[in-house]
Amino acid sequence: MDYPKTIKDLIACFKKLPGVGEKTAERYALSILNSDLEFTDMFSDTLRNVKTKIKRCSICNNYSEEEICPICNDKSRDNNVICVVEEPKNVIIFEKIGTYNGLYHVLDGLISPLDGVNPEDIKIDSLIKRINDNKIDEVIIAVKPSIEGETTALYISKLLENKNIKITKIAHGVPLGADMDYIDALTLELALENRTQIS
Amino acid sequence: MDYPKTIKDLIACFKKLPGVGEKTAERYALSILNSDLEFTDMFSDTLRNVKTKIKRCSICNNYSEEEICPICNDKSRDNNVICVVEEPKNVIIFEKIGTYNGLYHVLDGLISPLDGVNPEDIKIDSLIKRINDNKIDEVIIAVKPSIEGETTALYISKLLENKNIKITKIAHGVPLGADMDYIDALTLELALENRTQIS
Numbered sequence: 001m002d003y004p005k006t007i008k009d010l011i012a013c014f015k016k017l018p019g020v021g022e023k024t025a026e027r028y029a030l031s032i033l034n035s036d037l038e039f040t041d042m043f044s045d046t047l048r049n050v051k052t053k054i055k056r057c058s059i060c061n062n063y064s065e066e067e068i069c070p071i072c073n074d075k076s077r078d079n080n081v082i083c084v085v086e087e088p089k090n091v092i093i094f095e096k097i098g099t100y101n102g103l104y105h106v107l108d109g110l111i112s113p114l115d116g117v118n119p120e121d122i123k124i125d126s127l128i129k130r131i132n133d134n135k136i137d138e139v140i141i142a143v144k145p146s147i148e149g150e151t152t153a154l155y156i157s158k159l160l161e162n163k164n165i166k167i168t169k170i171a172h173g174v175p176l177g178a179d180m181d182y183i184d185a186l187t188l189e190l191a192l193e194n195r196t197q198i199s
Numbered sequence: 200m201d202y203p204k205t206i207k208d209l210i211a212c213f214k215k216l217p218g219v220g221e222k223t224a225e226r227y228a229l230s231i232l233n234s235d236l237e238f239t240d241m242f243s244d245t246l247r248n249v250k251t252k253i254k255r256c257s258i259c260n261n262y263s264e265e266e267i268c269p270i271c272n273d274k275s276r277d278n279n280v281i282c283v284v285e286e287p288k289n290v291i292i293f294e295k296i297g298t299y300n301g302l303y304h305v306l307d308g309l310i311s312p313l314d315g316v317n318p319e320d321i322k323i324d325s326l327i328k329r330i331n332d333n334k335i336d337e338v339i340i341a342v343k344p345s346i347e348g349e350t351t352a353l354y355i356s357k358l359l360e361n362k363n364i365k366i367t368k369i370a371h372g373v374p375l376g377a378d379m380d381y382i383d384a385l386t387l388e389l390a391l392e393n394r395t396q397i398s
Contacts, residue, residue, distance in 0.1 A: 003291060009241075018230045028216045030288060044243045044247045048240065053203075063232070095201070
């Protein structure tokens with residue numbers, strides 16, 4: 001004897017979520033059984049909506065409910081600067097800082113030949129076209145500091161050579177509040193290399 | 200600028216699950232965006248189904264898709280023994296052992312006057328009625344060892360006094376594989392009190 005089929009089906013669905021095992025999925029499913037019908041109906045509808053309503057912005061490739069996302073549509077933003085990020089969620093993090101006023105471009109991945117991800121598999125073509133078609137002063141590459149990130153940054157900067165565009169990369173180093181004991185050697189090396197003068 | 204409304208709605212839904220915070224809910228929602236439509240449709244349907252299809256067994260109060268659950272309906276089981284548990288998920292744990300062949304009774308809570316849970320708020324009445332209407336030899340009380348558990352066990356045993364029914368309680372003690380250093384004093388006290396002779 002196990003749970004009735006419907007409960008087992010729901011546990012199976014929750015198990016597909018990242019990092020969710022049998023026990024957690026069971027806990028989630030049982031909490032759904034104890035929640036009110038109004039909530040489960042809304043949850044059910046939202047799950048369906050998210051797949052039908054959310055598209056990608058035709059300019060920057062970020063998640064959007066419209067053809068063009070609110071950022072690309074915002075006339076008050078500096079449309080001469082593009083910040084290149086790996087995933088849509090990175091845009092949210094930059095927006096939370098509140099000081100960046102340029103546009104974005106979501107690559108949807110990083111070049112990684114070992115995983116079979118080549119330049120044509122991510123949104124580099126549309127980035128280059130966008131830069132060619134518009135007056136862009138600066139391209140800020142804001143991808144994570146990994147082999148894939150460095151490869152992608154290098155590839156994009158090569159394509160933009162001789163175009164008289166400033167290409168920058170966000171700084172990598174020791175994060176604020178970090179305990180020096182736990183910083184890995186590679187980060188420390190980068191932090192040392194990119195040291196800034198204080199007096 | 201934040202996520203589009205539909206994504207924010209989905210994050211809000213996931214946040215209602217037990218133990219899920221903002222970051223985890225965001226991770227779940229983004230994984231839904233990356234999963235295929237077939238899966239989200241099934242997930243959406245299952246969420247709705249679970250609330251409409253799952254009822255409580257009219258005999259033992261366990262989750263069931265039928266009026267009477269498969270355990271209560273199983274003629275091969277010993278219907279003279281009832282194991283009293285707090286929640287439906289406890290039934291699954293006992294069934295996993297594979298050696299218990301009696302029936303169950305799901306209380307749906309434990310007596311806890313401080314939390315406003317009185318005997319009439321949990322399924323004690325239906326348990327007593329069931330015992331009166333059927334030939335029951337033994338009632339095994341298998342609730343957690345807490346003040347609420349003890350109170351509930353005592354309350355039920357008082358109600359069944361002078362009925363010539365054996366009332367038992369599962370053993371509490373040091374769990375198998377436990378490190379003695381980490382056993383709390385109360386558990387150890389119980390383990391000592393209920394020691395069994397080995398030779």
